[in-house]
Amino acid sequence: GENVEQHPSTLSVQEGDSAVIKCTYSDSASNYFPWYKQELGKRPQLIIDIRSNVGEKKDQRIAVTLNKTAKHFSLHITETQPEDSAVYFCAASIRKAEYGGATNKLIFGTGTLLAVQP
Amino acid sequence: KAGVTQTPRYLIKTRGQQVTLSCSPISGHRSVSWYQQTPGQGLQFLFEYFSETQRNKGNFPGRFSGRQFSNSRSEMNVSTLELGDSALYLCASGTGGALSGELFFGEGSRLTVL
Numbered sequence: 044g045e046n047v048e049q050h051p052s053t054l055s056v057q058e059g060d061s062a063v064i065k066c067t068y069s070d071s072a073s074n075y076f077p078w079y080k081q082e083l084g085k086r087p088q089l090i091i092d093i094r095s096n097v098g099e100k101k102d103q104r105i106a107v108t109l110n111k112t113a114k115h116f117s118l119h120i121t122e123t124q125p126e127d128s129a130v131y132f133c134a135a136s137i138r139k140a141e142y143g144g145a146t147n148k149l150i151f152g153t154g155t156l157l158a159v160q161p
Numbered sequence: 162k163a164g165v166t167q168t169p170r171y172l173i174k175t176r177g178q179q180v181t182l183s184c185s186p187i188s189g190h191r192s193v194s195w196y197q198q199t200p201g202q203g204l205q206f207l208f209e210y211f212s213e214t215q216r217n218k219g220n221f222p223g224r225f226s227g228r229q230f231s232n233s234r235s236e237m238n239v240s241t242l243e244l245g246d247s248a249l250y251l252c253a254s255g256t257g258g259a260l261s262g263e264l265f266f267g268e269g270s271r272l273t274v275l
Contacts, residue, residue, distance in 0.1 A: 153203035
């Protein structure tokens with residue numbers, strides 16, 4: 044399949060709290076999982092990514108965890124700030140086998156609107 | 162280094178018309194992907210081009226087509242427009258394919274179909 048499910052669709056937290064967004068994917072061959080942040084009226088931008096050979100990756104206040112057995116991965120934001128308010132998209136690479144090799148495409152989840160209340 | 166440029170930024174069409182959107186990737190990037198963004202549906206993959214070849218496509222009807230030129234610039238075309246085609250169309254460029262790392266998005270072309 045080519046499905047990436049993302050939950051929740053909206054998330055409201057108080058400034059300083061943590062936020063967790065979860066995604067599940069269906070293709071067991073998926074091996075690249077980026078997260079993009081899209082502020083209101085702006086273009087999506089990569090904030091962190093993880094490949095299937097690691098289970099966790101951190102970058103300051105954000106971290107991503109990957110459970111390949113369960114086919115799900117999560118974004119964790121600690122000590123949230125108002126500027127973290129945005130729509131967050133997870134994505135997974137979907138592999139397509141074809142004669143002579145394979146190609147990959149990036150399939151995105153439906154997005155999570157995160158609102159950090161000051 | 163200039164970012165990804167999409168033109169036009171806004172356009173209004175009526176049902177049955179056709180539209181062509183353009184995307185100029187970051188210099189040196191050979192991969193261009195197109196996504197349709199609508200509220201509640203997220204970013205839906207349309208197709209990806211690499212070195213003038215369509216390498217992958219999503220689950221959109223044949224009314225949606227694209228191409229890539231030798232300078233890596235890409236166009237997408239939607240024929241026989243329907244109301245449901247109203248959306249923000251984003252293109253993204255990269256150095257390789259989906260596994261190659263960061264995609265750099267343009268600001269999008271917002272299409273309204275009346």
